Amino acid sequence: MDEATWQRLEAAVAGRRGDLVALTQDLIRFPTLNPPGRQYREICDYLAARLAAGGFGVELIRATGAPADSEAHPRWNLVARHEGAGGPGECVHFNGHHDVVEVGHGWSVDPFGGEVRDGRVYGRGACDMKGGLAAAIIAAEAFVETCPDYRGAVEISATADEESGGYGGVAWLAERGWFDPTRVQHVIIPEPLNKDRICLGHRGVWWAEIETKGRIAHGSMPFLGDCAVRHMGAVLAEMEATLFPLLAGKHTEMPVVPDGARNSTLNINAIHGGAPEQAPDYTGLPAPCVPDRCRITIDRRFLIEEDIGEVKAEVRAMMERVRAGRPGFDYEIRELFEVLPTMAEPDAPVVQAVARAIETVLGRPPDFVVSPGTYDQKHIDRIGRLKNCIAYGPGILDLAHQPDEWVGIDDMVDAARVMARTLGDLLTG
């Protein structure tokens, strides 16, 4: 891209600053909560109307029959495409999820108000990732207007359910060829990894439920039963004594941020044993029983150097150590979910193009990072078979899913400049 064109592109992005803020606010004002998956159609309709007005062809796609898809909460996705007047060429695709996680407690602003204060836009989804989606749209609109004679195509998708695994969103589209390397060559996912960092991929994940078994009896005579919660207590003690130290000793060469995630980690997402919790309006007492079942859900995040078979074997070995020390101990492990680690090559074309753009726009080379948790790149890689994919977008990852989530306006503008420059680099030669 020549200097004069670049200056016009810079001006086109700068001139859209107010539009970028308003677009981010509008997106936040759709409470696209997942679960259960609210207002997916409404946000897709809104984006379709906007992008169609900007000359994009738009397609609304419902993931009919995907997990959680229902008439009450249909899983709607939007794909928009603009083709350059310069003829066929490569396609650059920006993918943003439109769903957000629950609000939680501790907010000082309306989570769906889109309030602007001190150079920030506040709201659930501001950084994860409606601000990034808005920045990508502004970059694409500025680019197609400034460089209409480009070769190839620019695509933008707004997809469902990333927060719950992406099966009604990117996975569904990938299975139907939308991310086939013959139609899309470069993918940028504007997740909030900061405007000067390129995220190459993510760690792996394995979720499983562990159940200890006991025998029910009257709570006044526990010796007649067998307490599954005490058995789980022994599991947790073994986990503290042997498994956590083992995981803390495993380090990765992947540039994972934050630093703490450069080790293997394990979280216990939930624990439950004994009588079910009663509804808050239940005024009676619980009944005395020895718990015959206790369950935990474990969330194991693993490194590219680890084999998923080993990851599972470590947990099984730990359970067997408990069994060896406890007469009558019985358990079951139910596997829930797994994703292998993924990482783009540092010399992949989209990595290099975004790196050059960051240097031009911000005047410093980017940091290359890896995300502690997974995101939709897994589906583009494994189902779409497209390796040339990264996450790049404005916002601070630590704010995601927190109260008073926000995205900085200057950061969004800078990220939009980087994305516009990347389009110029990849599509105008």
Ligand SMILES: [Zn+2]
């Ligand atoms: Zn996200």
